[in-house]
Amino acid sequence: MNGFHLKNNRWYSDGVALSQIAKKAGTPCYVYSLPAFEAKYMEVDQAYRSVPHLVAYSIKTNDNLSVIHALGKLGSGTDVVSGGELFKARKAGIPGNKIIFAGVAKTDAEIAYALKENIRYFNVESIPEISAINSVAKKMGKTAPIAIRFNPNIDALTHHFISTGKKENKFGIFLGDLDEVMHTVRKSTSVHWTGVHAHIGSQMTQTGSLAKSARVVEQIVLKLRQEGFPIYDVNLGGGYGIDYNGEKPPKASQYASVVMPVIKRLKAGLILELGRFISGNSGVLLTRVVFVKKSGKKTFYIVDAGMGDLIRPALYEAYHRISRAEGPQKPVQTADVVGPICESTDFFAKNRRLPEAKRGDLMVIFSAGAYGSVMGSTYNSRPLSPEVVTRGSRFAVARRRQTREDLVRLEKFVL
Numbered sequence: 001m002n003g004f005h006l007k008n009n010r011w012y013s014d015g016v017a018l019s020q021i022a023k024k025a026g027t028p029c030y031v032y033s034l035p036a037f038e039a040k041y042m043e044v045d046q047a048y049r050s051v052p053h054l055v056a057y058s059i060k061t062n063d064n065l066s067v068i069h070a071l072g073k074l075g076s077g078t079d080v081v082s083g084g085e086l087f088k089a090r091k092a093g094i095p096g097n098k099i100i101f102a103g104v105a106k107t108d109a110e111i112a113y114a115l116k117e118n119i120r121y122f123n124v125e126s127i128p129e130i131s132a133i134n135s136v137a138k139k140m141g142k143t144a145p146i147a148i149r150f151n152p153n154i155d156a157l158t159h160h161f162i163s164t165g166k167k168e169n170k171f172g173i174f175l176g177d178l179d180e181v182m183h184t185v186r187k188s189t190s191v192h193w194t195g196v197h198a199h200i201g202s203q204m205t206q207t208g209s210l211a212k213s214a215r216v217v218e219q220i221v222l223k224l225r226q227e228g229f230p231i232y233d234v235n236l237g238g239g240y241g242i243d244y245n246g247e248k249p250p251k252a253s254q255y256a257s258v259v260m261p262v263i264k265r266l267k268a269g270l271i272l273e274l275g276r277f278i279s280g281n282s283g284v285l286l287t288r289v290v291f292v293k294k295s296g297k298k299t300f301y302i303v304d305a306g307m308g309d310l311i312r313p314a315l316y317e318a319y320h321r322i323s324r325a326e327g328p329q330k331p332v333q334t335a336d337v338v339g340p341i342c343e344s345t346d347f348f349a350k351n352r353r354l355p356e357a358k359r360g361d362l363m364v365i366f367s368a369g370a371y372g373s374v375m376g377s378t379y380n381s382r383p384l385s386p387e388v389v390t391r392g393s394r395f396a397v398a399r400r401r402q403t404r405e406d407l408v409r410l411e412k413f414v415l
């Protein structure tokens, strides 16, 4: 069986008991099911099989090399937002022509690096960026392929911190600036404009906003083609939602049903920058109870993972299911699950009905495959946790735990 499942009161990743992994790798520890990543990638790929498309997996959600490599073997490209992510994508074997470079603040050095790697195109987020890419490309004697990201001012109906397509968001170019964009591209002889991009937010759990955005993009593409720009690639987000807490997000095929008519009418190629949908429920965080603390009427399960491992609850008050890795699963105790870090925001659950747990018990924090380890920090000088991958009955440490020596490796005594 793929992914995470419960058998005889024991949680497994594929065919491996999570308790077995914790014994070997210690805690806290991320566990990723490679077949789960692959299945979600295939679900998207299949949903769009009747149009030319590229799934550019957003490695901002999970940039583990073994994960990127496994998806790359299935044909996945990557969406990167920094020179570092570009480096990791290339390291994992993703060819330059399947890499999309997004992000609002690309430096000249990053632009030059991407041009050297012959990426598929830049997702351009502002008018000054068109000029910057043009001048770097000119100096290198190259022509830079670009897509322009427009801000359609559409509400993705998601958490306001992960909305990206409203006019107050920093992403994309204001639709009213279309003439200026065309003017700037026309005089930029070292860029080649072939794509239009819109992304309205992450964790969308309905298709209505995406349908609206697709219609806006269709009008932009038609206008640009009339103006003589050979627009082919249409890059249409946001990110498809996943089940964290009983949400019932649409399937990939349901999102596809609102996108495909537009792509077919335009005879365009589709780019999908998806992260969470592929990675979110393909990973968990394992952590051990250090103490059970009673404080008046409150019970705290104090665990050895903290916001340095998984910051989503602190950052967005995000909900993650939590249970015991083995033993009775019935929720019988109301508790806060908190970490070891000296911040009151260092929590994973508040006033949650949970199974009874005692010192030393192994807990599983679910849906931690996206925006988990990638947002890790060493705050409180806590080494980064390892990442373990599973496939069938096998597991392996894909990224080792940081050591205390690692924590001081970049420093020296000065002055």
Ligand SMILES: Cc1ncc(COP(=O)(O)O)c(C=O)c1O
Residues within 6 Å of the ligand: 058, 061, 079, 102, 162, 164, 199, 201, 202, 203, 237, 238, 239, 240, 273, 274, 275, 276, 277, 370
């Ligand atoms: C432009 C862009 N592309 C891709 C993503 C990945 O989104 P998700 O993880 O929801 O698929 C994001 C996330 O916000 C984004 O802003």
